[in-house]
Amino acid sequence: MELKEIIEIRQSIRKYKDVDVPEEDIKEIVAAAAKAPSGKNIQNWHFVAIKNDELKVKIADAVGVKNEEIAVRMDKVDEVQGERFRKFYKHFTRFFATAPVLTVVYSKVYTPSGYNELSLVGGAEKELWDLVDYRSPGMQSVGAAMENYTLAAIDKGYGTCWITSANYAAKEIEALLKEEIGFEKEGYFMACMISMGVPEEDQKSPKKKPVEDVYTFIE
Ligand SMILES: Cc1cc2nc3c(=O)[nH]c(=O)nc-3n(C[C@H](O)[C@H](O)[C@H](O)COP(=O)(O)O)c2cc1C
Known part of the structure; x- marks a missing residue:
């Protein structure tokens, strides 16, 4: 497929x-993801691709338990928001x-340019936080x-959804994967997940802003 078309048809x-997604396809898609640029070529990613239905349900249940835990506390403050x-x-x-495949994406902390230098000259905590967390080059x-993953998946006839809404249960998911499949990688933490499979038809996407609203050109 032409890149222009892939970009046009992409939707969550x-x-x-x-329909089954063969492992060769997943590996090819992850290889495309791993070709992405990264700050100082750190390649701070690791992809745990899961086809096992039981494990996917266990992860969803772990998020569900944490969701309910937070919702019960929210109910006491604002029931509507809890719901x-x-x-x-x-x-x-x-x-x-x-989803036929769920990939849990791990990352590790990236030390941005200027961080060590600022630390050395006694840079304020806020300035350092601004570099690491706010601008977040990692x-x-x-x-x-993730975008490479998504575009490569579409090229193979799949659709994806990038997922960060389970991140409040990231610690629980990390612990579950350690317990269930023995996965852990020194210094790495869960950053997000991405689901993938052959899309059902007629899925809707929200409108995008016109380019004029997101673009400034200076000649
Ligand atoms: C960083 C990131 C996190 C996202 N997290 C979720 C998520 O947890 N659940 C979900 O259903 N969609 C998630 N999405 C998908 C967005 O909701 C979606 O991209 C947006 O609404 C635009 O729709 P489209 O992708 O169909 O164009 C996420 C997208 C990005 C880029």
């Missing part, structure tokens, strides 16, 4: 056909349990890999 896919949080989990998180690198 939350409903999948019950909204539960619904969000139901519609925008839990769907990954039935996560920008992961984002580049």
Whole structure:
């Protein structure tokens, strides 16, 4: 498929056909993701691709437990918001349990240019935080890999949905994967997940802003 067409048709896919995704395809897609640029070529990513249905459900359940834990506390402050949080989990998180493939994406901390230098000259905590967390070049690198993953998946006839709405249960997911499959990697933490499979037809996407709203050109 032409890149222009892939970019045009890309949309987040939350409903999948019950069609198998062979491991060769997943590996090729991850290889495309790993070709992405990264700050200082750190390649701060690791992809744990899961086809096992039981494990996907266990991950979704772990997120569900944490969601309910937070929602119960929210109910005491604002019941409407507590219910909204539960619904969000139901519609925008839990769907990954039935996706043919769920990839949990790990990352590690990236030390941005200027961080060590600023530390050395006694830079303020806020200035250092601004470099690492706010501008977050480490996560920008992961984002580049995620987009490669997405575009390569479409080229193979799949659809994906990038998922960060389970990140409040990231620690629980990391512990579960350690317990269930023995996965852990020194210095790495869960950054996000991405579901993948053959898309069901007629899925809707929200409108995008016109380019004029997001573009400034100076001649
Ligand atoms: C960093 C990131 C995190 C996202 N997290 C979720 C998520 O947790 N659940 C979900 O259903 N969609 C998630 N999405 C998909 C967005 O909701 C979607 O990209 C946006 O609404 C635009 O729709 P489109 O992708 O169909 O164009 C995420 C997208 C990005 C880039």
